[in-house]
Amino acid sequence: MKVYEKAPAKINLLLDVLHKRDDGYHEVEMIMTMVDLADRLEMEELSRDTIIISSQAGYIPLDEKNLAFQAAKLIKDRYDVRKGVYIHLDKKIPVAAGLAGGSSDAAATLRGLNRLWGLGIPLDELSRLGAELGSDVPYCVTGGTAIARGRGELLEPIGNPPQCWVILAKPPINVSTADVYGRFRASQLSEHPSTAAMVSAIERGSFTYMCAGLGNVLESVTMKLYPEVEQLKESMQKLGAEGVLMSGSGPTVFGLVSKEAKVARIYNGLRGFCKEVYVVRMLT
Numbered sequence: 001m002k003v004y005e006k007a008p009a010k011i012n013l014l015l016d017v018l019h020k021r022d023d024g025y026h027e028v029e030m031i032m033t034m035v036d037l038a039d040r041l042e043m044e045e046l047s048r049d050t051i052i053i054s055s056q057a058g059y060i061p062l063d064e065k066n067l068a069f070q071a072a073k074l075i076k077d078r079y080d081v082r083k084g085v086y087i088h089l090d091k092k093i094p095v096a097a098g099l100a101g102g103s104s105d106a107a108a109t110l111r112g113l114n115r116l117w118g119l120g121i122p123l124d125e126l127s128r129l130g131a132e133l134g135s136d137v138p139y140c141v142t143g144g145t146a147i148a149r150g151r152g153e154l155l156e157p158i159g160n161p162p163q164c165w166v167i168l169a170k171p172p173i174n175v176s177t178a179d180v181y182g183r184f185r186a187s188q189l190s191e192h193p194s195t196a197a198m199v200s201a202i203e204r205g206s207f208t209y210m211c212a213g214l215g216n217v218l219e220s221v222t223m224k225l226y227p228e229v230e231q232l233k234e235s236m237q238k239l240g241a242e243g244v245l246m247s248g249s250g251p252t253v254f255g256l257v258s259k260e261a262k263v264a265r266i267y268n269g270l271r272g273f274c275k276e277v278y279v280v281r282m283l284t
């Protein structure tokens with residue numbers, strides 16, 4: 001038997017860091033939503049008790065370092081499943097981009113194996129299980145648009161943002177999330193983005209206020225390390241994107257655009273100096 005799952009990319013419309021915790025993680029307040037750029041997972045039951053991962057992408061680990069492998073192992077161990085699984089990852093989301101590609105694969109694996117093995121685990125329990133794999137995994141299990149607190153695992157669903165075009169541009173650099181959080185100093189922040197203002201913009205369906213409310217306190221840390229991320233943001237603004245922000249710890253920058261007529265100009269302008277540019281929609 002086979003099951004298929006989509007693993008969409010996430011963007012952070014807002015990312016605030018409140019303080020560093022005693023366990024080394026940072027207490028965050030984020031607003032996350034998903035876009036229709038997705039990896040596709042195929043999962044096939046094996047009678048032999050083993051986990052095999054394959055992918056057409058040559059640049060991700062296929063062993064126990066792969067988050068889909070870790071998700072399969074976790075669910076097998078926790079629910080005492082003595083069967084194996086072959087998982088094929090058709091990667092579309094750029095890796096180490098700030099788009100939670102690996103986390104979304106892990107979440108899709110949890111959802112898919114729950115179905116494949118008829119385990120009947122409720123979604124909120126799967127989401128809790130996901131927290132053992134990474135801070136973005138609980139959100140990726142449930143998806144939608146949500147406020148994420150704690151280290152990212154405490155989720156409060158909210159309504160969908162007003163529909164628009166999302167242009168994603170990933171510069172050719174690898175950013176370490178741990179390094180960016182490690183360099184973040186809350187004391188150096190002059191202001192925090194307002195979660196309440198962003199929630200209100202989304203509830204009112206206001207594209208203009210949503211663009212005005214975008215904010216990510218990790219931006220300045222990543223931009224100091226990689227000035228090309230700031231240049232990319234400025235280019236996207238100059239080309240006419242109405243709201244522009246770095247996603248997660250970067251380096252992907254996304255631009256929100258309300259009118260289709262503007263999209264081609266921005267895409268073509270960015271493609272002049274950035275190879276990885278995607279035009280997507282928010283998932284509603």
Ligand SMILES: C[C@](O)(CO)[C@H](O)COP(=O)(O)OP(=O)(O)OC[C@H]1O[C@@H](n2ccc(N)nc2=O)[C@H](O)[C@@H]1O
Pocket residue numbers: 012015024025026027028030098100103133134135136137150151152177178179181182248249
């Ligand atoms: C930047 C974001 O992607 C925004 O959605 C997330 O906050 C990070 O999520 P993630 O990649 O799933 O993060 P994890 O794999 O759990 O953690 C990677 C590293 O980032 C740091 N980390 C992560 C989340 C958090 N709330 N505080 C942290 O300080 C820790 O050093 C951790 O060792």
Ligand SMILES: Nc1ncnc2c1ncn2[C@@H]1O[C@H](COP(=O)(O)OP(=O)(O)OP(=O)(O)O)[C@@H](O)[C@H]1O
Pocket residue numbers: 059060061065066067068089094095096097098099100101102103105106136177248249250
């Ligand atoms: N299934 C997977 N897909 C992509 N990367 C994976 C996967 N499993 C493990 N990795 C490893 O995880 C690291 C981070 O990749 P990922 O694409 O998840 O980063 P990200 O988009 O920055 O995630 P986040 O936004 O959650 O921080 C890479 O070094 C990659 O080798």
